[in-house]
Amino acid sequence: MCYSRRTALDCPDMSPTVPSEDALLDRALNGDEDAFVELVDLYHAPLLRFARTFVRQPSQAEDVVQDAWVGVLRGLERFERRSSFKTWMFRIVANRAKTRAVREQRYVQFDVQEDGADAAENFTEDGRRNAPPREWKMTPERLLLSVETRALIEAALEQLPDNQRVVVTLRDLEGLEAADVCNVLSISETNQRVLLHRGRTKVRSALAAALE
Amino acid sequence: MLSCRDVADLTSDYLNRDLPLRRHLAVRLHLLMCVGCRRYYRQMRTTLAMLRQLGRDTTGASADRARDLFRSHRSV
Numbered sequence: 001m002c003y004s005r006r007t008a009l010d011c012p013d014m015s016p017t018v019p020s021e022d023a024l025l026d027r028a029l030n031g032d033e034d035a036f037v038e039l040v041d042l043y044h045a046p047l048l049r050f051a052r053t054f055v056r057q058p059s060q061a062e063d064v065v066q067d068a069w070v071g072v073l074r075g076l077e078r079f080e081r082r083s084s085f086k087t088w089m090f091r092i093v094a095n096r097a098k099t100r101a102v103r104e105q106r107y108v109q110f111d112v113q114e115d116g117a118d119a120a121e122n123f124t125e126d127g128r129r130n131a132p133p134r135e136w137k138m139t140p141e142r143l144l145l146s147v148e149t150r151a152l153i154e155a156a157l158e159q160l161p162d163n164q165r166v167v168v169t170l171r172d173l174e175g176l177e178a179a180d181v182c183n184v185l186s187i188s189e190t191n192q193r194v195l196l197h198r199g200r201t202k203v204r205s206a207l208a209a210a211l212e
Numbered sequence: 213m214l215s216c217r218d219v220a221d222l223t224s225d226y227l228n229r230d231l232p233l234r235r236h237l238a239v240r241l242h243l244l245m246c247v248g249c250r251r252y253y254r255q256m257r258t259t260l261a262m263l264r265q266l267g268r269d270t271t272g273a274s275a276d277r278a279r280d281l282f283r284s285h286r287s288v
Contacts, residue, residue: 033282040278045270069278070285127215132248133255140258144265153262172260173267178230197224204259 021085029075040069043086046174047093053166054097054108064100068092087180090170094184108162110187112194136211143211156206164199171196214242219249223256 021042027035044065051061068089071077077092079085101108122130136143143149157165170176170184182192214222219242225231226239243250 028282031286033279036282037275037278040281041275044278046267049270066281069281073282073285123215123217123220127217129216129246129248129252133252135251136255136258140254140261143258144261149262150266150269153259153266157263157266168263169267172263173270175264175267178228193225193230197221200224200256200259200263201220203263204256207259207262208255 022079022081025072025079025085028073036073039085043089044069047089050090050166050169050174051093051097053162053169054094054101055104055106060100061097064097065093068096071096083180083183086174087176087184090174090176090180090184108166110163110185110191110195112191133208134212136208138211152207152210153203156203159206160199160202164195164202167192167195168199168203172200214238216242216246216249219243219246220252223253226253227257227260 021039024035024039028039047065047068048061051064052058055061055064068077071092072079072089077088079088083091098108124130138146138149157168160168166185167181170181171178176184178189178192178196181187182189185192187195219239222231222235222239226236229236231239243253
C-alpha cells in the first residue's frame with residue numbers, strides 16, 4: 001500500500017522514470033524504434049565529433065558513426081555491460097575509425113613524446129615563474145556566456161595534435177572517466193594523463209593569446 | 213615545497229581531484245601563497261569549464277535519419 005508520504009525508495013515504481021541507456025538498447029534491439037531514436041539523439045553528435053579526430057573528412061566520419069549504429073542494431077557488436085553504454089559506443093567508433101584511418105594512412109599515434117607543451121610557461125632554472133601569467137580581458141562568467149569565445153575554444157581544440165585532442169574531447173567534453181578513456185583508446189593510464197595535461201595546457205595558451 | 217613548475221605540471225590532476233591528499237594539499241598551499249600560480253590555476257579552471265560547456269552544447273542528430281537507419285537495418 002502506498003501512502004502520500006512515501007519516498008521513491010519505498011515505492012520504486014512511483015519514482016520518475018529516466019530510462020537507462022542499457023534499457024534503451026534492450027528496447028531498440030527488441031524492435032522499439034523510439035528507443036533507438038533516443039539513443040542516437042543522445043550520442044550521435046558527440047560520436048561524430050570524436051570520429052572526426054581520426055578521420056578528418058566529415059563525410060567519412062559520418063560513415064564511421066553510421067556503421068557503428070548499424071553494427072549495434074544488427075547485433076554485430078554485443079554489449080556485455082562491462083562498461084557504460086556510452087564508453088562501449090565510443091570504443092566501437094574508435095576501433096572503426098582507427099581501421100579507416102589506417103587505410104587512409106593517417107594514424108593517430110598515442111605514444112607520448114616530448115613536445116614542449118610546458119616550456120612556454122617560462123620558468124627560472126629553479127622552477128619559479130619568471131612573471132605571473134597576464135590577466136585575461138574577460139571574466140570567466142562572460143567567457144562562458146559569450147558566443148565568440150565558443151569559436152575561440154573550438155579553434156584551440158582544433159589546433160591540438162590529434163592524440164591530445166582525442167583525449168581532451170573524451171575527458172572534458174564527453175565527461176568520460178580516465179579508466180574509460182584508457183579502455184576506449186587502448187592506452188595506458190600514464191599516457192592518458194600526460195596527453196590530457198598537455199592538451200589542456202595548450203588550450204589555455206591559445207585562449208591566453210587571444211584574451212591577454 | 214613545490215616549485216611553480218611542479219604546480220603547473222600538477223594543475224590538470226589537481227583540477228581532476230586525482231592527486232593523493234598530501235599532494236593535493238601541497239598544491240593548495242602553494243596556490244594560497246603564489247599570485248602567479250593562482251592566476252594560472254584560475255585560467256586553467258576557466259579553460260576546463262569552457263571545454264565542458266562546449267561538450268554540453270553539442271546538438272543531437274536528426275530523428276528522421278535515425279528512424280531511416282533503424283528501419284533499414286533492424287535485426288530480425
